[in-house]
Amino acid sequence: MKADKNYKIILADDHVVLRDALVNLVGNFKEFEVIATADNGRSLLQKIQEGFIPDLVLLDLNMPVVDGYAAAESLHESYPNIKIVVLTMLDSEISLIRLLKVGVRGFLKKDIHPKELEQALLSVAQGGYYYSHNTTGKLAAIFERSHKANSSLDKELINSMEIEFLKLAASDMTYKEIAEKLNLSPSTIDNYREVLFEKLQVKSRVGLAIYAVKNGIVNN
Numbered sequence: 441m442k443a444d445k446n447y448k449i450i451l452a453d454d455h456v457v458l459r460d461a462l463v464n465l466v467g468n469f470k471e472f473e474v475i476a477t478a479d480n481g482r483s484l485l486q487k488i489q490e491g492f493i494p495d496l497v498l499l500d501l502n503m504p505v506v507d508g509y510a511a512a513e514s515l516h517e518s519y520p521n522i523k524i525v526v527l528t529m530l531d532s533e534i535s536l537i538r539l540l541k542v543g544v545r546g547f548l549k550k551d552i553h554p555k556e557l558e559q560a561l562l563s564v565a566q567g568g569y570y571y572s573h574n575t576t577g578k579l580a581a582i583f584e585r586s587h588k589a590n591s592s593l594d595k596e597l598i599n600s601m602e603i604e605f606l607k608l609a610a611s612d613m614t615y616k617e618i619a620e621k622l623n624l625s626p627s628t629i630d631n632y633r634e635v636l637f638e639k640l641q642v643k644s645r646v647g648l649a650i651y652a653v654k655n656g657i658v659n660n
Contacts, residue, residue, distance in 0.1 A: 447471050447565040450487060452478040452511065453500040453527070458550075462498065462527075469558045471565070481506030485514055494522060496565050501528045501535070501656050509538055509656075516543040523564050527552070530656045546570040598639060603657060605632045610649040610658045 449472050453459040459477055467474045476492040478484035480503040488494070497515065501508035512524050525546035526539055539547060545564045548557065549572055560570035598606070601622075608618045619629045637643060640651050652658045 446473075447496060447561075448473050448475045448494045449496045449498060449561070450474070450476045450478065450484060450492060450494045451498050452481065452484040452503065452508070454479045454503045455500075465554055465557070466498070466561070469561065471562055480504050481508060481511030481514070484511055488515075488519060488522070493519075496523045496525060496561060498525050498527055498561070501526060501530055507656075509542070512539060512544055513542040525561060525564050525570070527557075528656070535656055548572055598636065602632060602636060602639075605629065606636065606648060606652050607658050609633070609636075609645055610652040 449466060451459055451462050451466065451474060453462065456479075459479070463474050463477060466472050475494060476487045478487055482505045484497065484499070485506070499508045499512060503511075506514075508526060508528070512526070515522055515524055520543070523546075524542075524544045525548060526544055527548050527550055528535070529550050536547060546560050546569065548560055548570070552560070552572065556572075563570045604622060605618065608621060613621065615629050615633070616626060619626045622629070633645075633648075636648060640648065642648055642651055649658075
């Protein structure tokens, strides 16, 4: 059994009121010490580079500069021993799949009860995983669908270039401008569009934009 306050944690959220409330809440949990906070993914990574090495990061997804997805990916690549728990209002399958692929061990909704939050953080800090009840059901559905289709999670996941295209497609840029931005040919951009229409089951650029907003790929 670890001694009191032996798990160090960094909280990353761009909402000041919520972040301060979490500092007070988590700081009162028996096993945890909040060693730093960050208002975006870049700030989080800088804190760690400066020597604030946590056992666990509690991470929001929708943050400016560097969002939670990119921050989680960087942490997974550079600091694989740091465990990641996401605290978010998002609850979509694409979000879950993207986060699973970058090693996130916990996925919690922001309306979670404090006691459950403490239990979740402790479970992950001790090497386990923790997903809310609703999230567990979604995960089961994803794996069941993948199994029935004889596919893998990779086929459920839109890749990084498709995500970049999706972000730009949700802007006011023309497809020609998107091609120039990504240094791709117009025909390649057309292919990305058609592939995403099929993957995401949408029929228009408006549908792509709505999907991107709903799933936290772009901020509304």
